Amino acid sequence: MTTAPPDERFAFQAEQILASQRRDARRFAMGVRACYALLLLALVYAFSGAEFRVGGLQFTTISLDWTFIQSHWFFIFNGVWLTILLSVLSIILATVLSLLGALGRLSKSAPAYALATFYISLIRGTPLLLQVVFFFLALPQLGIRLSGLSAGVLALGLNYGAYMTEIMRAGIQSVDAGQREAAKSMGMSQFQIMRFIVLPQALRLVIPPIGNQFIAMLKDTSLISVTGFVWELLWRAQKQGRANFRSLEALLIAAVFYWIITIIFSAFQAQIELRLSRGYRSAV
Protein backbone atom coordinates (compact mmCIF):
# COMPACT_ATOMS: atom_id res chain seq x y z
CA MET A 1 0.00 0.00 0.00
CA THR A 2 1.52 3.21 -1.11
CA THR A 3 0.86 6.39 0.70
CA ALA A 4 -0.07 9.46 -1.30
CA PRO A 5 2.42 12.29 -1.04
CA PRO A 6 1.51 14.70 1.79
CA ASP A 7 0.54 17.50 -0.66
CA GLU A 8 -2.15 15.43 -2.34
CA ARG A 9 -3.42 14.16 0.97
CA PHE A 10 -3.85 17.65 2.28
CA ALA A 11 -5.58 18.74 -0.92
CA PHE A 12 -7.98 15.82 -0.64
CA GLN A 13 -8.74 16.62 2.98
CA ALA A 14 -9.27 20.27 2.22
CA GLU A 15 -11.66 19.38 -0.57
CA GLN A 16 -13.64 17.14 1.77
CA ILE A 17 -13.86 19.87 4.39
CA LEU A 18 -15.04 22.35 1.77
CA ALA A 19 -17.62 19.90 0.44
CA SER A 20 -19.02 19.30 3.90
CA GLN A 21 -19.14 23.05 4.51
CA ARG A 22 -21.05 23.53 1.29
CA ARG A 23 -23.38 20.72 2.26
CA ASP A 24 -24.05 22.38 5.61
CA ALA A 25 -24.69 25.70 3.95
CA ARG A 26 -27.12 24.10 1.51
CA ARG A 27 -28.90 22.26 4.31
CA PHE A 28 -29.17 25.52 6.25
CA ALA A 29 -30.60 27.37 3.27
CA MET A 30 -33.11 24.58 2.69
CA GLY A 31 -34.10 24.67 6.34
CA VAL A 32 -34.56 28.42 6.27
CA ARG A 33 -36.74 28.20 3.18
CA ALA A 34 -38.87 25.44 4.67
CA CYS A 35 -39.34 27.50 7.84
CA TYR A 36 -40.33 30.54 5.80
CA ALA A 37 -42.95 28.47 4.05
CA LEU A 38 -44.26 27.13 7.35
CA LEU A 39 -44.41 30.59 8.94
CA LEU A 40 -46.21 32.00 5.92
CA LEU A 41 -48.70 29.14 6.03
CA ALA A 42 -49.26 29.74 9.74
CA LEU A 43 -49.83 33.44 9.07
CA VAL A 44 -52.34 32.69 6.33
CA TYR A 45 -54.05 30.13 8.59
CA ALA A 46 -54.31 32.73 11.36
CA PHE A 47 -56.51 34.77 9.02
CA SER A 48 -58.51 31.87 7.61
CA GLY A 49 -61.41 32.13 10.00
CA ALA A 50 -61.05 28.46 10.83
CA GLU A 51 -61.95 27.10 14.24
CA PHE A 52 -60.24 24.21 15.93
CA ARG A 53 -60.24 22.33 19.21
CA VAL A 54 -57.26 21.37 21.29
CA GLY A 55 -58.41 19.14 24.13
CA GLY A 56 -61.43 20.85 25.57
CA LEU A 57 -60.43 24.31 24.39
CA GLN A 58 -62.01 26.02 21.43
CA PHE A 59 -59.70 28.26 19.38
CA THR A 60 -60.71 30.60 16.61
CA THR A 61 -58.66 32.39 14.00
CA ILE A 62 -59.32 35.81 12.54
CA SER A 63 -61.99 35.73 9.88
CA LEU A 64 -61.95 38.12 6.96
CA ASP A 65 -64.51 39.15 4.39
CA TRP A 66 -62.92 37.75 1.23
CA THR A 67 -65.55 39.14 -1.14
CA PHE A 68 -64.63 42.65 0.07
CA ILE A 69 -60.95 41.88 -0.44
CA GLN A 70 -61.56 40.56 -3.95
CA SER A 71 -63.56 43.58 -5.01
CA HIS A 72 -61.41 46.27 -3.38
CA TRP A 73 -57.79 45.11 -3.44
CA PHE A 74 -57.07 46.61 -6.82
CA PHE A 75 -58.14 50.12 -5.90
CA ILE A 76 -55.97 49.96 -2.79
CA PHE A 77 -53.08 48.40 -4.73
CA ASN A 78 -53.01 51.38 -7.08
CA GLY A 79 -51.71 53.48 -4.19
CA VAL A 80 -48.41 51.59 -4.44
CA TRP A 81 -47.17 53.81 -7.27
CA LEU A 82 -47.74 56.98 -5.33
CA THR A 83 -46.12 55.46 -2.25
CA ILE A 84 -43.03 54.64 -4.30
CA LEU A 85 -43.04 58.04 -6.03
CA LEU A 86 -43.29 59.84 -2.69
CA SER A 87 -40.40 57.78 -1.33
CA VAL A 88 -38.19 58.36 -4.36
CA LEU A 89 -38.75 62.14 -4.43
CA SER A 90 -38.32 62.40 -0.68
CA ILE A 91 -35.13 60.35 -0.60
CA ILE A 92 -33.64 62.57 -3.32
CA LEU A 93 -34.45 65.69 -1.33
CA ALA A 94 -33.21 64.05 1.86
CA THR A 95 -29.93 63.06 0.22
CA VAL A 96 -29.28 66.61 -0.94
CA LEU A 97 -30.16 68.04 2.47
CA SER A 98 -28.13 65.48 4.36
CA LEU A 99 -25.08 66.18 2.19
CA LEU A 100 -25.44 69.91 2.89
CA GLY A 101 -26.09 69.14 6.54
CA ALA A 102 -22.99 66.97 6.81
CA LEU A 103 -20.81 69.58 5.12
CA GLY A 104 -22.23 72.13 7.56
CA ARG A 105 -21.52 69.91 10.52
CA LEU A 106 -17.92 69.45 9.36
CA SER A 107 -17.50 73.09 8.39
CA LYS A 108 -15.14 75.48 10.13
CA SER A 109 -17.56 78.34 9.44
CA ALA A 110 -19.58 79.12 12.55
CA PRO A 111 -22.87 80.03 10.77
CA ALA A 112 -22.74 76.92 8.55
CA TYR A 113 -22.07 74.67 11.53
CA ALA A 114 -24.76 76.35 13.62
CA LEU A 115 -27.33 76.22 10.82
CA ALA A 116 -26.76 72.53 10.18
CA THR A 117 -26.82 71.67 13.88
CA PHE A 118 -29.92 73.75 14.49
CA TYR A 119 -31.73 72.11 11.55
CA ILE A 120 -30.88 68.62 12.75
CA SER A 121 -31.87 69.36 16.32
CA LEU A 122 -35.18 70.98 15.36
CA ILE A 123 -36.23 68.25 12.97
CA ARG A 124 -35.08 65.34 15.09
CA GLY A 125 -36.69 66.90 18.12
CA THR A 126 -40.20 66.94 16.66
CA PRO A 127 -42.45 64.12 15.44
CA LEU A 128 -42.68 63.45 11.72
CA LEU A 129 -46.48 63.36 11.82
CA LEU A 130 -46.51 66.84 13.29
CA GLN A 131 -44.11 68.10 10.63
CA VAL A 132 -46.33 66.74 7.86
CA VAL A 133 -49.35 68.58 9.23
CA PHE A 134 -47.27 71.71 9.86
CA PHE A 135 -46.16 72.06 6.25
CA PHE A 136 -49.68 71.54 5.10
CA LEU A 137 -51.30 74.04 7.45
CA ALA A 138 -48.65 76.68 8.03
CA LEU A 139 -47.24 77.38 4.60
CA PRO A 140 -50.46 78.72 3.03
CA GLN A 141 -50.23 81.62 5.50
CA LEU A 142 -47.00 82.64 3.80
CA GLY A 143 -48.74 82.49 0.46
CA ILE A 144 -46.99 79.21 -0.36
CA ARG A 145 -49.65 76.72 -1.35
CA LEU A 146 -48.06 73.36 -1.83
CA SER A 147 -50.01 70.48 -3.22
CA GLY A 148 -50.48 67.57 -0.85
CA LEU A 149 -47.75 65.72 -2.68
CA SER A 150 -45.13 68.47 -2.50
CA ALA A 151 -45.93 69.27 1.12
CA GLY A 152 -45.51 65.59 1.89
CA VAL A 153 -42.24 65.32 0.00
CA LEU A 154 -40.95 68.45 1.73
CA ALA A 155 -41.84 67.13 5.18
CA LEU A 156 -40.45 63.64 4.58
CA GLY A 157 -37.35 64.96 2.80
CA LEU A 158 -36.53 67.46 5.56
CA ASN A 159 -37.11 64.86 8.23
CA TYR A 160 -35.04 62.10 6.68
CA GLY A 161 -32.42 64.63 5.60
CA ALA A 162 -31.78 65.45 9.24
CA TYR A 163 -31.41 61.81 10.20
CA MET A 164 -29.26 61.01 7.19
CA THR A 165 -26.83 63.82 7.97
CA GLU A 166 -25.06 61.51 10.39
CA ILE A 167 -24.77 58.87 7.68
CA MET A 168 -23.23 61.38 5.30
CA ARG A 169 -20.90 62.71 7.95
CA ALA A 170 -19.69 59.22 8.78
CA GLY A 171 -19.12 58.57 5.08
CA ILE A 172 -17.12 61.75 4.59
CA GLN A 173 -15.09 61.21 7.74
CA SER A 174 -14.30 57.64 6.78
CA VAL A 175 -12.04 58.92 4.01
CA ASP A 176 -8.54 58.99 5.46
CA ALA A 177 -7.27 62.45 6.36
CA GLY A 178 -4.01 61.61 4.60
CA GLN A 179 -5.80 61.64 1.26
CA ARG A 180 -7.10 65.11 1.88
CA GLU A 181 -3.66 66.27 2.87
CA ALA A 182 -2.15 64.70 -0.23
CA ALA A 183 -4.76 66.36 -2.44
CA LYS A 184 -4.13 69.68 -0.76
CA SER A 185 -0.40 69.34 -1.31
CA MET A 186 -1.13 68.84 -5.01
CA GLY A 187 -2.81 72.22 -4.97
CA MET A 188 -6.44 71.13 -5.13
CA SER A 189 -9.06 73.51 -3.79
CA GLN A 190 -11.38 72.53 -0.94
CA PHE A 191 -14.18 72.04 -3.46
CA GLN A 192 -12.04 69.89 -5.70
CA ILE A 193 -10.94 67.77 -2.77
CA MET A 194 -14.56 67.15 -1.80
CA ARG A 195 -15.71 66.62 -5.34
CA PHE A 196 -12.94 64.39 -6.68
CA ILE A 197 -11.35 62.76 -3.65
CA VAL A 198 -13.70 62.53 -0.70
CA LEU A 199 -17.25 62.21 -2.03
CA PRO A 200 -16.62 59.42 -4.57
CA GLN A 201 -15.15 57.29 -1.81
CA ALA A 202 -17.75 58.31 0.75
CA LEU A 203 -20.50 57.36 -1.66
CA ARG A 204 -19.63 53.68 -1.51
CA LEU A 205 -20.14 53.74 2.22
CA VAL A 206 -23.30 55.83 2.33
CA ILE A 207 -25.34 54.15 -0.39
CA PRO A 208 -26.27 51.05 1.64
CA PRO A 209 -27.51 53.05 4.65
CA ILE A 210 -29.38 55.42 2.32
CA GLY A 211 -31.04 52.33 0.87
CA ASN A 212 -32.08 51.36 4.37
CA GLN A 213 -33.53 54.82 4.92
CA PHE A 214 -35.43 54.50 1.67
CA ILE A 215 -36.99 51.25 2.81
CA ALA A 216 -37.97 52.82 6.13
CA MET A 217 -39.38 55.77 4.25
CA LEU A 218 -41.63 53.56 2.11
CA LYS A 219 -43.64 52.96 5.24
CA ASP A 220 -43.42 56.46 6.66
CA THR A 221 -45.08 57.83 3.52
CA SER A 222 -48.27 56.50 5.12
CA LEU A 223 -48.14 59.51 7.45
CA ILE A 224 -48.81 61.74 4.46
CA SER A 225 -52.30 60.27 4.34
CA VAL A 226 -53.36 62.45 7.28
CA THR A 227 -53.82 65.52 5.11
CA GLY A 228 -56.16 63.56 2.88
CA PHE A 229 -54.79 64.94 -0.37
CA VAL A 230 -52.45 62.16 -1.33
CA TRP A 231 -54.12 58.94 -2.33
CA GLU A 232 -51.34 56.60 -1.33
CA LEU A 233 -51.76 53.06 0.00
CA LEU A 234 -52.93 53.84 3.52
CA TRP A 235 -55.34 56.60 2.50
CA ARG A 236 -57.04 54.31 0.01
CA ALA A 237 -57.26 51.50 2.55
CA GLN A 238 -58.73 53.75 5.22
CA LYS A 239 -61.39 55.24 2.98
CA GLN A 240 -62.52 51.95 1.48
CA GLY A 241 -62.42 50.33 4.90
CA ARG A 242 -64.56 52.95 6.58
CA ALA A 243 -67.12 53.26 3.81
CA ASN A 244 -67.78 49.52 3.92
CA PHE A 245 -67.27 48.78 7.64
CA ARG A 246 -64.26 46.70 6.60
CA SER A 247 -61.28 48.60 7.99
CA LEU A 248 -59.49 45.46 9.14
CA GLU A 249 -59.60 43.88 5.69
CA ALA A 250 -58.66 47.12 3.94
CA LEU A 251 -55.71 47.77 6.24
CA LEU A 252 -54.49 44.21 5.83
CA ILE A 253 -54.53 44.64 2.06
CA ALA A 254 -52.36 47.73 2.47
CA ALA A 255 -50.09 45.87 4.90
CA VAL A 256 -49.52 43.08 2.39
CA PHE A 257 -48.50 45.56 -0.30
CA TYR A 258 -46.21 47.51 2.03
CA TRP A 259 -44.57 44.24 2.92
CA ILE A 260 -44.19 43.15 -0.68
CA ILE A 261 -42.62 46.41 -1.85
CA THR A 262 -40.32 46.36 1.16
CA ILE A 263 -39.18 42.84 0.26
CA ILE A 264 -38.56 43.87 -3.34
CA PHE A 265 -36.58 46.97 -2.44
CA SER A 266 -34.64 45.09 0.22
CA ALA A 267 -33.56 42.63 -2.45
CA PHE A 268 -32.40 45.55 -4.63
CA GLN A 269 -30.59 46.96 -1.67
CA ALA A 270 -28.75 43.69 -1.08
CA GLN A 271 -27.70 43.63 -4.75
CA ILE A 272 -26.37 47.18 -4.62
CA GLU A 273 -24.47 46.46 -1.45
CA LEU A 274 -22.91 43.39 -3.00
CA ARG A 275 -21.86 45.30 -6.08
CA LEU A 276 -20.40 48.23 -4.17
CA SER A 277 -18.40 45.99 -1.91
CA ARG A 278 -16.68 44.38 -4.91
CA GLY A 279 -12.96 44.73 -4.67
CA TYR A 280 -13.19 45.34 -0.95
CA ARG A 281 -14.11 41.83 0.05
CA SER A 282 -11.51 39.50 1.47
CA ALA A 283 -10.17 37.03 -1.07
CA VAL A 284 -11.67 33.89 0.47
Added chain:
Amino acid sequence: MKRLLSILLVAVLCSGACVAPVAPQGAPADDDGGASAAVNDLLGEIMARGTIRISTDPNYAPQSFLDESGNFVGFDVDVAKEISQRLGVEVEFVTPDWDLITAGNWGDQWDMSVGSMTITTARQKILAFASPPYYYTPAQFAAVEGSGIETLEDLNGATICVGVSTTYESWLMGDMEGLGLPAASFYVDSPPADVNILPLTVDNDCVQQIQAGRQEFQAFLTSNTVVEAAIAEGIAIHRVGKPVFSENLAAAFDKSASKDIASLVEKVSEIIGAMHDDGTLSSLSMAWFGEDLTSDPTK
Protein backbone atom coordinates in the same frame (compact mmCIF):
# COMPACT_ATOMS: atom_id res chain seq x y z
CA MET B 1 -20.37 61.14 -9.93
CA LYS B 2 -21.19 63.70 -12.58
CA ARG B 3 -24.48 61.96 -13.21
CA LEU B 4 -25.26 61.88 -9.50
CA LEU B 5 -24.62 65.59 -9.22
CA SER B 6 -26.89 66.34 -12.12
CA ILE B 7 -29.61 64.16 -10.62
CA LEU B 8 -29.25 66.09 -7.38
CA LEU B 9 -29.41 69.36 -9.26
CA VAL B 10 -32.58 68.30 -11.06
CA ALA B 11 -34.06 67.21 -7.74
CA VAL B 12 -33.35 70.58 -6.18
CA LEU B 13 -34.86 72.36 -9.15
CA CYS B 14 -37.92 70.11 -9.03
CA SER B 15 -38.49 70.68 -5.36
CA GLY B 16 -38.10 74.38 -6.05
CA ALA B 17 -40.62 74.21 -8.86
CA CYS B 18 -43.14 72.53 -6.58
CA VAL B 19 -43.36 75.79 -4.70
CA ALA B 20 -45.74 77.52 -7.05
CA PRO B 21 -45.60 81.28 -6.74
CA VAL B 22 -48.91 82.50 -5.40
CA ALA B 23 -49.94 86.02 -4.56
CA PRO B 24 -49.78 86.71 -0.84
CA GLN B 25 -53.01 86.27 1.03
CA GLY B 26 -55.16 89.02 2.43
CA ALA B 27 -54.41 91.58 -0.27
CA PRO B 28 -57.18 94.17 -0.12
CA ALA B 29 -59.66 93.40 -2.87
CA ASP B 30 -60.68 96.93 -3.80
CA ASP B 31 -57.20 98.41 -4.01
CA ASP B 32 -57.19 98.85 -7.75
CA GLY B 33 -60.75 100.11 -8.00
CA GLY B 34 -63.63 98.41 -9.80
CA ALA B 35 -61.60 97.26 -12.82
CA SER B 36 -60.16 94.27 -10.96
CA ALA B 37 -63.48 93.24 -9.38
CA ALA B 38 -63.94 90.35 -11.80
CA VAL B 39 -60.41 89.10 -11.12
CA ASN B 40 -60.91 89.18 -7.37
CA ASP B 41 -64.20 87.36 -7.50
CA LEU B 42 -64.11 83.64 -6.75
CA LEU B 43 -67.21 82.90 -8.84
CA GLY B 44 -65.61 84.74 -11.76
CA GLU B 45 -62.45 82.71 -11.34
CA ILE B 46 -64.40 79.44 -11.23
CA MET B 47 -66.30 80.33 -14.39
CA ALA B 48 -63.05 81.29 -16.14
CA ARG B 49 -61.38 78.11 -14.94
CA GLY B 50 -64.36 76.00 -16.00
CA THR B 51 -63.94 73.82 -12.91
CA ILE B 52 -65.13 74.10 -9.35
CA ARG B 53 -63.06 72.35 -6.70
CA ILE B 54 -65.32 70.84 -4.06
CA SER B 55 -64.07 69.19 -0.90
CA THR B 56 -65.62 65.95 0.21
CA ASP B 57 -64.57 63.53 2.92
CA PRO B 58 -65.20 60.04 1.53
CA ASN B 59 -65.39 58.55 5.02
CA TYR B 60 -69.13 58.92 5.30
CA ALA B 61 -71.31 56.42 3.51
CA PRO B 62 -73.95 57.02 2.21
CA GLN B 63 -73.14 60.76 2.02
CA SER B 64 -69.69 60.50 0.51
CA PHE B 65 -67.57 57.43 -0.18
CA LEU B 66 -65.59 55.73 -2.90
CA ASP B 67 -66.92 52.83 -4.94
CA GLU B 68 -64.79 49.82 -5.83
CA SER B 69 -63.04 51.60 -8.66
CA GLY B 70 -62.43 54.75 -6.66
CA ASN B 71 -65.24 56.93 -8.04
CA PHE B 72 -66.88 59.37 -5.70
CA VAL B 73 -70.44 58.37 -4.87
CA GLY B 74 -73.07 59.34 -2.33
CA PHE B 75 -75.72 61.92 -1.58
CA ASP B 76 -73.29 64.80 -1.02
CA VAL B 77 -71.43 63.86 -4.17
CA ASP B 78 -74.61 63.92 -6.25
CA VAL B 79 -75.64 67.27 -4.76
CA ALA B 80 -72.17 68.67 -5.52
CA LYS B 81 -72.36 67.40 -9.11
CA GLU B 82 -75.79 68.93 -9.58
CA ILE B 83 -74.64 72.30 -8.24
CA SER B 84 -71.64 72.28 -10.58
CA GLN B 85 -73.82 71.34 -13.52
CA ARG B 86 -76.19 74.21 -12.83
CA LEU B 87 -73.21 76.53 -12.50
CA GLY B 88 -72.13 75.25 -15.91
CA VAL B 89 -68.69 74.07 -14.78
CA GLU B 90 -66.91 70.77 -14.30
CA VAL B 91 -66.53 69.43 -10.77
CA GLU B 92 -63.22 68.39 -9.28
CA PHE B 93 -63.33 66.67 -5.89
CA VAL B 94 -60.56 67.12 -3.36
CA THR B 95 -60.30 65.03 -0.21
CA PRO B 96 -58.88 66.92 2.75
CA ASP B 97 -59.61 65.41 6.15
CA TRP B 98 -62.76 66.57 7.94
CA ASP B 99 -60.69 68.42 10.56
CA LEU B 100 -59.05 70.48 7.82
CA ILE B 101 -62.39 71.35 6.22
CA THR B 102 -64.04 72.53 9.42
CA ALA B 103 -60.90 74.40 10.53
CA GLY B 104 -61.24 76.96 7.71
CA ASN B 105 -58.14 78.60 6.18
CA TRP B 106 -58.34 76.36 3.17
CA GLY B 107 -55.51 78.23 1.52
CA ASP B 108 -57.45 78.43 -1.76
CA GLN B 109 -56.93 74.71 -2.27
CA TRP B 110 -60.62 74.19 -2.92
CA ASP B 111 -63.59 76.50 -3.46
CA MET B 112 -66.52 74.97 -1.63
CA SER B 113 -67.48 72.19 0.76
CA VAL B 114 -70.54 70.09 0.04
CA GLY B 115 -69.94 67.78 2.95
CA SER B 116 -73.01 67.63 5.19
CA MET B 117 -71.62 70.37 7.37
CA THR B 118 -73.85 71.68 10.14
CA ILE B 119 -74.17 75.44 10.34
CA THR B 120 -72.85 76.35 13.79
CA THR B 121 -71.97 79.67 15.40
CA ALA B 122 -68.39 78.57 15.89
CA ARG B 123 -68.01 77.58 12.25
CA GLN B 124 -69.71 80.73 11.02
CA LYS B 125 -66.79 82.75 12.37
CA ILE B 126 -64.50 81.24 9.77
CA LEU B 127 -66.83 79.80 7.16
CA ALA B 128 -69.73 81.18 5.16
CA PHE B 129 -72.74 78.93 4.53
CA ALA B 130 -75.12 78.77 1.61
CA SER B 131 -78.70 79.38 2.64
CA PRO B 132 -80.98 77.42 2.70
CA PRO B 133 -79.36 74.20 4.00
CA TYR B 134 -79.62 71.37 1.49
CA TYR B 135 -80.91 68.82 3.99
CA TYR B 136 -81.47 68.11 7.68
CA THR B 137 -80.41 65.08 9.65
CA PRO B 138 -81.50 64.02 13.10
CA ALA B 139 -78.75 63.25 15.62
CA GLN B 140 -79.37 59.78 17.02
CA PHE B 141 -77.95 57.78 19.91
CA ALA B 142 -77.28 54.10 19.38
CA ALA B 143 -76.15 51.61 21.99
CA VAL B 144 -74.24 48.36 21.81
CA GLU B 145 -76.42 45.26 22.17
CA GLY B 146 -76.10 43.90 25.68
CA SER B 147 -74.90 47.20 27.12
CA GLY B 148 -78.16 47.49 29.04
CA ILE B 149 -78.82 50.94 27.60
CA GLU B 150 -82.39 51.19 26.34
CA THR B 151 -83.56 54.73 27.07
CA LEU B 152 -82.01 58.19 27.00
CA GLU B 153 -81.96 58.15 30.85
CA ASP B 154 -79.76 55.06 30.78
CA LEU B 155 -77.09 57.13 29.04
CA ASN B 156 -76.32 59.12 32.20
CA GLY B 157 -72.81 58.19 33.32
CA ALA B 158 -72.13 56.11 30.21
CA THR B 159 -69.11 56.33 27.93
CA ILE B 160 -70.18 57.68 24.55
CA CYS B 161 -68.24 57.59 21.32
CA VAL B 162 -68.38 60.47 18.80
CA GLY B 163 -66.45 61.68 15.77
CA VAL B 164 -63.92 64.36 16.70
CA SER B 165 -64.87 67.99 15.80
CA THR B 166 -68.42 66.97 15.05
CA THR B 167 -71.54 68.75 16.25
CA TYR B 168 -72.32 65.60 18.27
CA GLU B 169 -69.18 66.14 20.28
CA SER B 170 -70.06 69.81 20.88
CA TRP B 171 -73.57 68.91 21.96
CA LEU B 172 -72.39 66.20 24.37
CA MET B 173 -69.95 68.68 25.89
CA GLY B 174 -72.86 71.05 26.40
CA ASP B 175 -71.45 73.69 24.05
CA MET B 176 -74.87 74.93 22.91
CA GLU B 177 -73.57 78.40 22.08
CA GLY B 178 -70.91 77.00 19.80
CA LEU B 179 -73.56 74.90 18.08
CA GLY B 180 -75.78 77.92 17.66
CA LEU B 181 -78.70 75.92 16.33
CA PRO B 182 -82.16 77.51 16.64
CA ALA B 183 -83.96 76.46 19.82
CA ALA B 184 -86.54 74.53 17.81
CA SER B 185 -83.76 72.22 16.56
CA PHE B 186 -83.30 70.69 20.00
CA TYR B 187 -85.67 67.84 20.85
CA VAL B 188 -84.34 67.25 24.36
CA ASP B 189 -83.45 69.78 27.07
CA SER B 190 -79.90 68.73 27.77
CA PRO B 191 -77.31 66.06 26.96
CA PRO B 192 -77.09 63.07 29.33
CA ALA B 193 -75.31 63.82 32.61
CA ASP B 194 -71.79 62.73 33.64
CA VAL B 195 -70.94 61.08 30.35
CA ASN B 196 -67.40 60.21 29.34
CA ILE B 197 -66.87 61.36 25.80
CA LEU B 198 -64.65 59.22 23.61
CA PRO B 199 -63.81 61.14 20.43
CA LEU B 200 -62.51 59.08 17.50
CA THR B 201 -61.25 60.34 14.13
CA VAL B 202 -64.46 59.59 12.26
CA ASP B 203 -68.02 58.73 13.42
CA ASN B 204 -67.76 55.51 11.51
CA ASP B 205 -64.83 54.40 13.70
CA CYS B 206 -67.30 54.13 16.62
CA VAL B 207 -69.28 51.62 14.60
CA GLN B 208 -66.20 49.66 13.60
CA GLN B 209 -64.96 49.49 17.20
CA ILE B 210 -68.21 47.79 18.14
CA GLN B 211 -67.92 45.52 15.12
CA ALA B 212 -64.39 44.57 16.20
CA GLY B 213 -65.69 43.61 19.66
CA ARG B 214 -64.05 46.41 21.62
CA GLN B 215 -65.83 47.52 24.78
CA GLU B 216 -64.49 50.97 25.65
CA PHE B 217 -67.89 52.59 25.28
CA GLN B 218 -71.55 51.64 25.51
CA ALA B 219 -73.15 54.01 23.04
CA PHE B 220 -72.42 56.50 20.30
CA LEU B 221 -74.04 59.62 18.94
CA THR B 222 -74.05 60.43 15.25
CA SER B 223 -76.27 61.23 12.32
CA ASN B 224 -79.28 58.95 11.98
CA THR B 225 -78.06 58.14 8.47
CA VAL B 226 -74.87 56.57 9.87
CA VAL B 227 -76.87 54.59 12.45
CA GLU B 228 -79.12 53.42 9.64
CA ALA B 229 -76.16 52.27 7.54
CA ALA B 230 -74.64 50.44 10.51
CA ILE B 231 -77.86 48.61 11.31
CA ALA B 232 -78.24 47.68 7.65
CA GLU B 233 -74.71 46.25 7.83
CA GLY B 234 -75.91 43.94 10.61
CA ILE B 235 -73.84 45.46 13.41
CA ALA B 236 -75.16 44.62 16.87
CA ILE B 237 -76.56 47.98 17.92
CA HIS B 238 -79.97 49.51 18.54
CA ARG B 239 -81.33 53.05 18.56
CA VAL B 240 -81.70 54.70 21.95
CA GLY B 241 -84.72 56.95 22.24
CA LYS B 242 -85.77 59.46 19.62
CA PRO B 243 -83.37 61.86 17.87
CA VAL B 244 -81.93 64.46 20.28
CA PHE B 245 -81.50 67.38 17.89
CA SER B 246 -81.69 68.21 14.24
CA GLU B 247 -78.89 69.62 12.14
CA ASN B 248 -79.04 72.02 9.22
CA LEU B 249 -76.51 70.86 6.69
CA ALA B 250 -75.25 73.33 4.14
CA ALA B 251 -72.60 74.03 1.55
CA ALA B 252 -69.70 75.96 3.10
CA PHE B 253 -67.14 78.49 1.86
CA ASP B 254 -63.88 79.76 3.30
CA LYS B 255 -64.09 83.35 4.53
CA SER B 256 -60.30 83.67 4.39
CA ALA B 257 -60.17 82.85 0.68
CA SER B 258 -58.00 85.32 -1.21
CA LYS B 259 -60.84 85.93 -3.70
CA ASP B 260 -64.20 87.46 -2.78
CA ILE B 261 -66.70 84.66 -2.09
CA ALA B 262 -69.90 86.75 -1.82
CA SER B 263 -71.21 86.19 -5.34
CA LEU B 264 -70.37 82.48 -5.24
CA VAL B 265 -72.27 82.05 -1.95
CA GLU B 266 -75.22 83.91 -3.44
CA LYS B 267 -75.21 81.89 -6.67
CA VAL B 268 -74.92 78.52 -4.88
CA SER B 269 -77.68 79.53 -2.43
CA GLU B 270 -79.89 80.34 -5.41
CA ILE B 271 -79.14 76.97 -7.02
CA ILE B 272 -79.85 75.04 -3.79
CA GLY B 273 -83.12 76.95 -3.38
CA ALA B 274 -84.09 75.91 -6.89
CA MET B 275 -83.07 72.29 -6.20
CA HIS B 276 -85.43 72.30 -3.19
CA ASP B 277 -88.25 73.77 -5.26
CA ASP B 278 -88.03 71.45 -8.24
CA GLY B 279 -87.76 68.30 -6.10
CA THR B 280 -84.20 67.39 -7.15
CA LEU B 281 -82.99 67.26 -3.56
CA SER B 282 -86.00 65.24 -2.39
CA SER B 283 -85.47 62.59 -5.03
CA LEU B 284 -81.73 62.39 -4.31
CA SER B 285 -82.54 62.03 -0.61
CA MET B 286 -85.04 59.26 -1.35
CA ALA B 287 -82.45 57.52 -3.52
CA TRP B 288 -79.65 57.57 -0.94
CA PHE B 289 -81.46 57.55 2.42
CA GLY B 290 -84.80 55.99 1.55
CA GLU B 291 -86.53 58.99 3.12
CA ASP B 292 -86.92 62.67 2.38
CA LEU B 293 -84.65 64.64 4.69
CA THR B 294 -84.85 67.89 2.79
CA SER B 295 -87.62 69.70 4.61
CA ASP B 296 -86.86 71.73 7.71
CA PRO B 297 -88.21 69.76 10.72
CA THR B 298 -88.42 72.92 12.84
CA LYS B 299 -90.94 74.50 10.50
